[in-house]
Amino acid sequence: MNQIELTEKEKSLHELALKCNFKNDFEENQKSLDALLDLTESLIAREAIPKNRLKYFLDRDFQHGRTKLSRKEVFESNGTKGKQIFRHPNFIKYVDYFINGANVPSDLYDVAKSIFESNNYQDDAIEKIFDYLKLRNYISKERYERNKFADEIFKLSVDLGFDSQNCIYIRKRIMKQI
Known part of the structure; x- marks a missing residue:
């Protein structure tokens, strides 16, 4: 559909990042979160993320919930700032959207x-x-x-x-x- 192209390294990082699971041991999850950070930084450096998908994460106007903060600002208000956002387990779903787009038929x-x-x-x-x-x-x-x-x-x-x-x-x- 509307998936962005990933480099071979990004494909490996994406696969590893998706393995983050609270049933895993701490070290496995740390590797997954490190991969998530590296993947996100690579996508940003290549400017591979479509601008509309970035709006979903960065723009307050595209927040449909009760909060009037952008999704990024929600992370920040909870104490996760800068590149640490890219290592947060809740960020996995955003990277998945950045890469794959909406999950629709x-x-x-x-x-x-x-x-x-x-x-x-x-x-x-x-x-x-x-x-x-x-x-x-x-x-x-x-x-x-x-x-x-x-x-x-x-x-x-x-x-x-x-x-x-x-x-x-x-x-x-x-x-x-x-």
Whole structure:
């Protein structure tokens, strides 16, 4: 779909970083977190992370939760600053998004991208994407699954280049579906 190209070294680092698990021993996790730091620094140095995906992490406007802080600022408010953010276990999910984009089916990605590119107005495009989600029964009735899906659609909207208001709007619409 919309995965960024990784160098061979980055592929190895990514694989090792994903092994971080609290069931592992301390040393194994430290190696995984070191790999996460090295991977992130490499992606930043190569400017490989798409700008829209960086907005998801850095821009307060793309925060849909109760907090008015960016995702980066949340780390900082909890005492994790600078490069230590890139070694934090909770940062793994952000690197995964930076690399792979939103976790949605490829047909959904293709349709959403086509709708976005063929509409002059973002409001119209976001409504058409929502209608497609309803038509294809993508929206789960179960709240936990719906929440995860809404987050992925939010990320997809960010990835495609929608402004923050439309990204938040479609997520809220999905969450209100019963």
